[in-house]
Amino acid sequence: MSTRVGSILDRSGSLVFPGVYDTLSAKLAERAGFELAFVSGYAVSATAIGEPDVGLLTQSEVIDRARRICGSVGIPILVDADTGYGNPLNVVRTVRELIAAGAAGCFLEDQVWPKRCGHMRGKRVVPRGEYLAKIRAAVDAKGDADFFLVARTDAIADGGLDEALERAGAARGAGADATFVEAPRTREELLQVGRKAPRPTVANMVEQGRTPVLPRDELAVLGFQLILYPVSGLYAAARALETVYGHLRSEGTTAGAEDRLIAFERFNDLIGIDEKHALAERYASDS
Secondary structure (H helix, E strand, O other): OOOHHHHHHHHHOOEEEEEEOOHHHHHHHHHHOOOOEEEOHHHHHHHHHOOOOOOOOOHHHHHHHHHHHHHHOOOOEEEEOOOOOOOHHHHHHHHHHHHHHOOOEEEEOOEOOOOOOOOOOOOOEOOHHHHHHHHHHHHHHHOOOOOEEEEEEOHHHHOOHHHHHHHHHHHHHOOOOEEEEOOOOOHHHHHHHHHHOOOOEEEEOOOOOOOOOOOHHHHHHHOOOEEEEOOHHHHHHHHHHHHHHHHHHHHOOOOOOHHHOOOHHHHHHHOOHHHHHHHHHHOOOOO
């Protein structure tokens, strides 16, 4: 069965899409014209519980955030499902819950739990057979649903590039819809992944992370179709808040910082105030 994400890729060839972490960031991504967005576990961990991405975020917290985000926008949303939060039975539950939440797909990785951000040190991966069992469980759980499964491996850090490529190929053979070799360290490693990983495959562009950040056209030539910027929005929002809060604290006013603030009417338009007013008037009492 074709999926929403697969159809977008068939039409676009290669696609740049952002990470989001709440309903507002998702609405802004949709307003910017993106056809797809990704719920970043790193960003949700930071914004939901104020903690780093080191396995502290729970399955229920991710699914709850995904449900709210998917319900707030019309574009398809991929969700970071980490390791599936346990064994293959947990993976089955995670995939089914994400489908019920309205997600268009998920990333499923092979790290040892507690996992950590793919661009942090100290990562370890589970044995290949254990990982592939989770991929098969996810494939069975999604069945004929419109759900795009991305098989992620962090094995470059714990086994090397060849092992990562072997895992990517095996995961695609087990039924995953796309592959994702996390954290290539050089342009040459990106080239090897783009050439050898089964397509479609993900390039994960983390600013100041382990992987060189390259333009879309160059990544497309290297062989990547899904070009993800998972934390750009989070970092931009954090920088904006840091700047305006610093100004307010030092000056005692936001005067002089107006160009750093979205306009009142524009923000209300973004969150749909006119539609709510119209709905309220529709049901207003005649008495």
